[in-house]
Amino acid sequence: VLAPFEVNEELDESGDDIRGSEKPHLAVVGRPNVGKSTLINRLLGADRMVTSSQPGTTRDSVLVPCERGDRKFVLVDTAGIRRRARVNDTIEKFSIVQSLKAIENSGVVILLIDAREGLTEQDLSLIGLIIERGRALTIGVNKWDGIATSHRRQVEAEVDRKLVFAGFARVNYISALHGSGIDSVINAALT
Numbered sequence: 001v002l003a004p005f006e007v008n009e010e011l012d013e014s015g016d017d018i019r020g021s022e023k024p025h026l027a028v029v030g031r032p033n034v035g036k037s038t039l040i041n042r043l044l045g046a047d048r049m050v051t052s053s054q055p056g057t058t059r060d061s062v063l064v065p066c067e068r069g070d071r072k073f074v075l076v077d078t079a080g081i082r083r084r085a086r087v088n089d090t091i092e093k094f095s096i097v098q099s100l101k102a103i104e105n106s107g108v109v110i111l112l113i114d115a116r117e118g119l120t121e122q123d124l125s126l127i128g129l130i131i132e133r134g135r136a137l138t139i140g141v142n143k144w145d146g147i148a149t150s151h152r153r154q155v156e157a158e159v160d161r162k163l164v165f166a167g168f169a170r171v172n173y174i175s176a177l178h179g180s181g182i183d184s185v186i187n188a189a190l191t
């Protein structure tokens with residue numbers, strides 16, 4: 001059974017204390033709207049992060065000091081890479097920089113993919129970067145709910161085919177919204 005996450009309020013969330021903290025960072029990365037904030041809220045059992053059906057809601061990384069059992073770490077919700085109708089280069093680059101910074105500062109990374117959209121070029125380059133940086137990687141294929149069985153088989157085949165180069169990364173098919181597969185993804189990330 002999954003031990004609950006507890007937010008450690010004793011740590012100062014606002015300042016450099018957390019960013020410079022020696023506690024391992026567990027970053028959730030992925031494209032906008034993939035469900036990063038929803039996953040973190042699920043893990044925390046509270047609506048702590050702002051979620052939105054509009055991509056690009058979170059601009060900066062949000063750090064939440066956590067405890068689970070006797071382990072202390074910092075959960076990092078990232079802005080992701082923006083995707084808007086009118087793409088502003090500066091914002092786009094800034095957000096990528098945020099993701100890279102989060103990856104750089106983390107020991108472990110959970111990368112989320114939107115099952116409805118399949119594996120995009122951005123997903124693949126982000127995975128490449130995480131591996132290049134030598135970070136432990138767990139992949140969550142999110143929004144698995146509400147997908148027809150035939151579509152599921154198609155996504156699984158695509159994941160198998162395109163992620164051969166990341167064969168050591170554990171892949172979990174999850175629903176951050178409903179909670180299915182969440183235990184597996186977090187256990188994979190924390191082992």
Ligand code: GDP
Nearest residue numbers: 033034035036037038051052053143175176177
């Ligand atoms: P973020 O930009 O990656 O932080 O994405 P959010 O957590 O803000 O979620 C974006 C939208 O996707 C919201 O409307 C969520 O309710 C929805 N969403 C997130 N996870 C799931 C999921 O597992 N299934 C479904 N159906 N929707 C989800």
Ligand code: MG
Nearest residue numbers: 036037050058
């Ligand atoms: Mg978010």
